[in-house]
Amino acid sequence: MPNVWNIGNTTVRNPKRIENALRVFVDEGFSGNAKGSEREARLHSKLKEREVLEFDGVASDWNGRKWRAAFYQLGFVSYERYRIGEDRLTTSELFTRIGLPAIxxxxxxxxxxxKLIEATTVPEIEEIYTRQFVCYELPNSLEGSFPEGKMKPFILLLQVxxxxxxxxxxxLDKFETGLFLQKFQDHTDELPQEIVNQVLKYRQELAACTSAKQTRELKNRYKEALGEDIGINPNSVVSDYSDTTFRYFSLSGLFTRIGRTIVIRPNKQGFVNRLLESEPSFLFEANSQAYLESFYKNTYSLPTDNREFALQEIDILKAGIRDRGNALLAKANAINGTSTIDEIQAIRFQLIEYNNWEREEDFANEQQQPEAIRDIINYLRVLNGExxxxxxxxxxxxxxxxxxVWRSFLAIDDLVSPAYQTRxxxxxxxxxxxxxxxxxxxDLLFEFETYVLVVEVTLTTSHRQMAVESEPxxxxxxxxxxxxxxxxxYCLFIAPTVDxxxxxxxxxxxxxxxxxxxxVNIVPMNLTDFINAxxxxxxxxxxxxDFKNLIERCLVYRNVRAPQWKTYISNEVSVWSNRIVSQ
Incomplete structure (x- = not known):
């Protein structure tokens, strides 16, 4: 009997790729035809072929099954069988009951x-995930055999x-999330405060540690206590399980990171407060069929389904627009109490997207700060294997x-086009x-006053680089x-090594x-040289x-053999760097 929950699975560690993977699943004919070792391995292979995944070696049925499992746990595809009370239903029987007989x-x-594969904007995608996560309840028809009680993990995280x-x-950081939230617990009204009390007690004990040894011993005691409760290796819970909790639930757009902790995004606080006025609501326990209908149709109620609340959100978003002459503002001003809910939601999504574009300009300007440049370089160095x-x-x-690399050119600045159009x-x-x-x-396109820089980046090497990069x-x-x-x-091609x-x-x-x-003028530059620049x-x-000058200097030497040209480019980066610093 499991005493721990896990959203998604620890194999599909990058859930941001789920919507693209689901498109491949449908486009390549796996919908309704994804069972069997050959089909499962083929799914994994197609995900690589369609550039959703990158991996070495051969495709496997095991990995294909893991992706398929992520789809059905999140409600994006049907499952093979269902249990509702004492009833055992086939897929056809269940979906006929909930008004979807074609499945x-x-x-x-x-x-x-x-809805997920048809969504065209990030705000739409985030709302789809939010509905699924808010609806998600344990136990359910797909996940059972938990100890007595019921739980809504996403809502519990929001409450805490x-x-x-x-x-x-x-x-919360991942370790705390693993210690105090990943265990299956009966989701009573008192549980969120009980967990908060446990977290604060742990933090007090951690703050009292005066050495690394004491800190390590304290964490081990907490892990050992967790292991006794859940019956599995607690290390996987405080690392892998909590990691997937952060990754999957962040798809909702309701959270942000501060250092190594996750918090509710400030501009989503009003939404969360309204949501928690009526949650947790345990629909599966009350009406299993209604739960599954909401889950598979992505219709679980959210605060923004309320006309009054959605109009309030639009007013807040309108107030945040800096360009008061923007045509979208005029469209938003035309929305009122007589507008249909579909019209209201369409404008709301557009305002969120536009608000994000304006905030992206702030983000672009921030990249010129010394701490941001150091952060960019750290990312590049880690990506280069350091x-x-x-x-x-x-x-x-x-x-x-x-x-x-995108952030690198934002740091150089003086763009002609808006930041969101450069990526x-x-x-x-x-x-x-x-x-x-x-x-x-x-991958990237930067328009400057006197020139345009096309940027293509890849982690591929050797013969595969030739196969997938040279022509496009x-x-x-x-x-x-x-x-x-x-x-x-000009085009700048960046790779760890250039074939x-x-x-x-x-x-x-x-x-x-x-x-x-x-x-065409294309400069192939290895990642080390780009980091040096x-x-x-x-x-x-x-x-x-100045960067244009570097590109042009590198092109001067392209009348030599390719290996020599690569060496000249590295040398030119060094010469150019010294000249810039000494100016």
Missing amino acids: STGYELTPAGQ LNLLSAGSHEG NIPDGPEIDDRPAYLEWA RFPVDQDFHPRNTAPGGGA VRRHTVQYKEQFPDKDV NNVAETFRIGVWYKQDDEEF MEVLSAVKYSNG
Whole structure:
């Protein structure tokens, strides 16, 4: 009998990729046809082929099953069988009961899953996840055999964080979450305060420790007590289970990180307060069929479904718009009590997105601060394989490489275009990457006053780099030359190491459109050299014009063989860096 809960699973450690993985699941014909070792291994293979996952070696059925499990636990696909009270229902029987007779087999896309893959903005995606998490209750038809009681994990986390905040205490770190929240507990009215009391008592004891040995012994005592309660290795609970809790529940957009702790996002506090006025509400216990209908249709009630509350949210968002001449503000002002709820929600999503774009300008300006530049360099160094003390945790290396390089050019500044238009990867409300940039264009695009810089980054190496990067990088650069005919267009290609064959195609710099020859200026730079260029920025401010000069100097030497050109580029970075510092 489990005495611990876990949202998602510890294999799917990057849930930000779930919506893209679900699109692959549907596009490649797995909906309703995802069972069996061959199909499961094929799913894993397709996720790699479609660039949702990057892994070495062969695809496995085990990993395919883990992704499939993440889909059905979150309600995005159906399961094979259901238990409601004493009834044992097939998929067809259950979905007929809840008004979805077209779903008749296990692992078919549900309306909740359809909404997720059709969502086009981050605010929409966050609300879909929020509904699923607020609805989520234990035990349920898919997860049973818990000790006596009931629990809503997402609501419990909100309640505990709310109480900590009200007492001016820090949020929860992963270790505390594992110790005090991951255990299955009967979710009584008193439980949130009881957990807060336990957290504060632990913190007092931790503060009283005067040595690393005492701290270690205290943590071990708490882990041993947890292990006796739950019957499994407590180390996995305070590390892996709590880690997935942070990752999955953060998809709601209701949380932010302060250091190593998670807290309720300040601009979501009003929403959370209203939500907790009626939660926890245990729908599965009261009406299992209604619970499953809400879960699979993504219709569980939220405060923003209330017209009055949604209009209040719109007023708050309107007040936050800085550009008072923005056309969206006029549209929002036309919304009133007679507008339909669909019209109200559409404007609300647009205002959230626009508000995020304005905040992104603040984020871009912050990247020029010395502490931000140091943080950028630390990320780049870790991504380059360095071990640095207290280095950042990186859960998605390809996405974070794009993000760190993006931040690097925001730090250089003097952009012509808005910050959100310089990246093609989606970001969350903290402006961290949700995923990598989709295909069909460059990873990053920076328009400056006198030139345009296309930036392509990759962690691939050797022959695979040639297979997946050489053609699209040149093609994208030509596309942007056509888009910006009145400006010089350069491309910077960044990788931990640059394959000689890739460097050769960029050295030649030719792209054919039928019989017409197009020349492109692409500089392949290894990540170490790029870090060295960024290190200069931590010592002295330089301009995008200075960086253009570096690009042009690197292109001067491309009439030599590819291996020599790569060496010249590294040397030029060093010479350029010394010149900038000595100016």
